[in-house]
Amino acid sequence: MYAFEFQKPTSIQAAVEALKDDEAQALGGGQTLLPTMRQRLASPGTLVSLSGIAEMRGVCRADDGALCIGGGTSHAVVAQEAAGIYPGLAGLAARIGDPAVRNRGTIGGSLANNDPSACYPCAVLASGARIITDRREIAADDFFEGMFTTALEQGEIITEVRFPVPEASNYQKFIQPASRFALVGVMVAKYAGGVRVAVTGASEEGVFRWTEAEKALSDNFAASALKDLTVSADGMIADMHGSAAYRAHLIKVLAGRAVEAAA
Amino acid sequence: MTTVTMTVNGREVSGEAEPRMLLAHFLREGQRLTGTHLGCDTSQCGACVVHVDGRAVKSCTMLAVEAEGAEVRTIEGMANQDGSLSVIQQAFQDHHGLQCGFCTAGMVMSAAALLADNPKPDEREIREYLEGNICRCTGYHNIVKAIMAASGQDVSAMAAE
Ligand code: FES
Ligand code: FES
Numbered sequence: 130m131y132a133f134e135f136q137k138p139t140s141i142q143a144a145v146e147a148l149k150d151d152e153a154q155a156l157g158g159g160q161t162l163l164p165t166m167r168q169r170l171a172s173p174g175t176l177v178s179l180s181g182i183a184e185m186r187g188v189c190r191a192d193d194g195a196l197c198i199g200g201g202t203s204h205a206v207v208a209q210e211a212a213g214i215y216p217g218l219a220g221l222a223a224r225i226g227d228p229a230v231r232n233r234g235t236i237g238g239s240l241a242n243n244d245p246s247a248c249y250p251c252a253v254l255a256s257g258a259r260i261i262t263d264r265r266e267i268a269a270d271d272f273f274e275g276m277f278t279t280a281l282e283q284g285e286i287i288t289e290v291r292f293p294v295p296e297a298s299n300y301q302k303f304i305q306p307a308s309r310f311a312l313v314g315v316m317v318a319k320y321a322g323g324v325r326v327a328v329t330g331a332s333e334e335g336v337f338r339w340t341e342a343e344k345a346l347s348d349n350f351a352a353s354a355l356k357d358l359t360v361s362a363d364g365m366i367a368d369m370h371g372s373a374a375y376r377a378h379l380i381k382v383l384a385g386r387a388v389e390a391a392a
Numbered sequence: 393m394t395t396v397t398m399t400v401n402g403r404e405v406s407g408e409a410e411p412r413m414l415l416a417h418f419l420r421e422g423q424r425l426t427g428t429h430l431g432c433d434t435s436q437c438g439a440c441v442v443h444v445d446g447r448a449v450k451s452c453t454m455l456a457v458e459a460e461g462a463e464v465r466t467i468e469g470m471a472n473q474d475g476s477l478s479v480i481q482q483a484f485q486d487h488h489g490l491q492c493g494f495c496t497a498g499m500v501m502s503a504a505a506l507l508a509d510n511p512k513p514d515e516r517e518i519r520e521y522l523e524g525n526i527c528r529c530t531g532y533h534n535i536v537k538a539i540m541a542a543s544g545q546d547v548s549a550m551a552a553e
């Protein structure tokens with residue numbers, strides 16, 4: 130990797146200041162950014178580590194019942210500490226990458242990167258979570274803008290994510306064993322106001338909501354409610370691991386499994 | 393260049409590091425602790441696993457400067473005080489949990505992290521925990537068996553392969 134300057138502020142304020150530099154890039158757990166830099170696909174002039182900011186770490190419960198997760202919280206901590214509150218989300222975090230990756234990787238880093246096959250974007254969209262940054266609050270439905278693209282501005286930091294806790298939920302990940310990302314992943318979350326279904330790993334546009342399934346499941350929360358639905362292969366990712374048609378098919382299969390497993 | 397200070401295997405060490413220096417290189421080249429291996433260099437194989445503040449991490453995917461002030465433990469810090477092999481290491485030897493040994497440091501460090509969290513894992517939990525540790529030789533079976541044995545579980549019924 131190319132040489133860079135390194136800063137490790139201890140407050141959000143100081144990090145925002147440091148990131149005003151055009152050449153600066155925020156560093157979360159580095160589990161994607163460091164490999165990318167090592168391939169010389171990214172070469173920021175300065176890395177601003179967010180790992181020294183204590184106020185951005187941890188899991189808690191807001192007054193309105195939402196589960197709040199600091200942007201710098203590792204997947205391992207979410208897997209452990211969210212288990213009793215939002216098991217569907219904890220289960221998702223527990224299967225990202227591998228144990229060593231989960232000890233470093235952070236929720237904020239994963240969301241800011243918005244890899245089209247990542248797990249966390251799926252949870253955020255399925256939960257209708259709110260993304261809190263150093264300067265504003267962004268609804269999940271407005272946050273993801275296609276592969277590796279989000280509503281974040283240059284230098285904007287995800288300080289916290291707030292998840293409304295569903296009555297029942299489950300995430301089904303059809304794992305691509307070499308990368309340990311989702312070949313396809315589907316999260317189903319049932320709220321008093323209706324069911325939300327989000328899909329990762331499938332679309333060339335990145336994570337998306339499967340609205341037909343949401344409607345069907347809101348009427349009848351059973352896998353059988355999906356039986357007459359089909360997902361078009363148009364716009365699905367096709368690669369050596371699976372064709373577009375295969376991914377489209379998997380969405381329905383996994384959604385059904387998620388409904389059956391929802392707790 | 394900055395000076396990075398951390399505790400490695402109970403000893404405070406300092407070394408010069410450019411920000412881009414990886415923890416793996418700080419340990420191997422700076423500290424001459426070459427037990428930590430670099431297999432893939434792309435955070436796939438787990439040969440480079442060390443503990444940072446008690447948690448397993450891939451030292452090829454962490455900057456040395458990020459370990460400033462941390463407690464780091466490597467394979468060199470795993471033996472008992474008197475130099476004899478620790479329970480996990482001994483179990484790898486007894487159950488043929490290694491062949492070429494390239495992956496072994498990472499396997500032992502991952503196993504130690506697993507057992508610290510989950511003192512009596514079942515076979516499935518061990519296999520799942522080792523998802524990020526790749527072995528080119530053993531076929532994993534004896535590694536799993538060694539970890540079962542190290543956690544004090546009876547492995548006599550597991551096939552010897
Ligand atoms: S060398 Fe670090 S994971 Fe392979
Ligand atoms: S013993 Fe050779 S790679 Fe595992």
